[in-house]
Amino acid sequence: MEKKVTKIGVLTSGGDSPGMNAAIRAVVRTGIYHGMEVYGIMRGYSGMVENEIVRMESKSVANIIQRGGTILKTSRCKEFFTPEGRKTAYENLKKHGINGLIIIGGDGSFRGAQIFSNEFDIPCIGLPGTIDKDIAGTDFTIGFDTAVNTAVEAIDKIRDTADAHDRLFIIEVMGRDAGYIALHSGIATGAENILIPERKTIIDDIIKALEEKERRHKLVNLIVVAEGEEFGGADEVAKVIKKRLPQQEVRVCILGHIQRGGSPSCMDRLIASRMGYHAVECLMENRHNVFVGIVNNKMNYTPLNEAVKKKQRISEEWMTVVKILSS
Template sequence: MPNKINKLAVLTSGGDSPGMNAALRAVVRTANYFGLDIFGIRRGYSGMVDDDIFQMDSQSVANIIQRGGTVLKSARCKEFYTAEGRQKAYANLQKHGIDGLIVIGGDGSFTGGMKLQQEFGLPVIGLPGTIDKDLYGTDYTIGFDTACNTALDAIDKIRDTADAHDRLFIVEVMGRHAGYIALHSGIAAGAENILIPEASTNIEDVVDALSEKEKRKKLVNIIVVAEGDAFGGANEVAKIIRERLPNFDTKVSILGHIQRGGSPSCQDRLIASRMGYHAVEALLNDTSGVMVGIINNQIVYTPLEIAIREKHTVDEGWLRMVKILAS
């Protein structure tokens, strides 16, 4: 017989992403609908270790769907990395009678949830809350669309000033290990080049392309760089280009944490709401140890270890398209 879930807890962990509050709202209200007690854990696993756990209801999540960040807050917890820390955290869950956990976060957050399920048999569901879109088993992650829109808005504004002064701008967006924000925002902004960690870039090809554009008097160029590209970010790319093409007026703009904040887009609110609802349903149907994802607009469940271990591959056709459209 499946274990009956009576009391759920939910936390947000890792880097914040727009839409986490929408997912939290969906989890809480779905749990309430099915007659479950629902608890929030402040500051992720740190709050679990410190027993910063409180009961929530529908009113607890009123007027948060449009807010960026996370009302539950997020923090790192070195103590949770230890077996003693996890035992302390689980004891706090037991104290509140919690028999199921929903984790909203990325691969590190899911690893913590996996540990709890493996060591203590606690049913855990993961919701992919990360702007990087670097989790396997879903077409989109909560926050990715908003981060892309934020980057795109900034790049569009940068292009205006680049055009006014005939400048080359190298724009760095977030993505230490994944280049999806750079890829999507760069294509949408009409960038002349996009540098991402998943694809090796020959800097000579970039220099040659810019030289050819200079001959055609195309002096306004945008290069979008993921922070984890092979050259070490926008400043390093700019250093090479300034040495090779001193006639270019080359500027660098690093967008930074602006991409994490802001009101979530319609798409992020929708997918967060769908995922939060289905996370509760999954636990009630005795499904756990999985991440809720959306593929081809259908809800899918991917084992947490696979969602963490496997990686998306970037189709080289995307980058080929960038070169053709920027010519």
């Protein structure tokens, strides 16, 4: 682990997120600046197993900082999570002389990196690329800001039609295990209720609140629901409300994968560039097997074995803000 890293492999793994290309660009150009060779590994860990590895130059990452998605493609690779698959991946890296890896992805990607680095002599650095913002050790993840702004823009437009017809709209945003997109977009758009996986949904309280708002003639209501909420998402919540409040005109809107795409925001481009630069610096400084985050606007380095065990937690303060502002 203490030997000098001279050839870096970079890959994107798991779900795509806006800003991944900015991170790739930063890794490639920082590595080349320091005299290293940089290789792009296509389709995440699948490319390691199948030897889809290409040499990258500075021009390889020209004109990509503003693009969503990832030029390296991404996938989920079951074969990599077998000893045989990881051995094949390692042999392919050796063929190219790659002796350092930078993985852009979420906690599942970090888990794979940790196992791989423990088995073989290749140091790994993780960059948190996920729209869910569910990794402890960083204030923001690459793609979260863009995804939230996409959701806010959509919900603002939905409010216009809800107001025109005096309707209740139940809007589902992404967040299978984490409610940050729902929380942030819900507060920013003045939602009456925000339902997230981290908190038990008490449907009776929602019904009572809607009845009270109806008595006050507040007929325009928005409920933002994370897809992983315990009732099963917006459709299931709507069924219960329609049954309990048959006079209420209810509509459901599922935003879906539009939250993953689009040109990354300024913030996502900046943090991705900063993290990509520091990932290469970590390899040069023998600071290995960590993921690079930003806490209070300063770089923060969390060991990969800790990162895969911890989740970013939603504070009680946020929930109090939601309760007070939606009353």
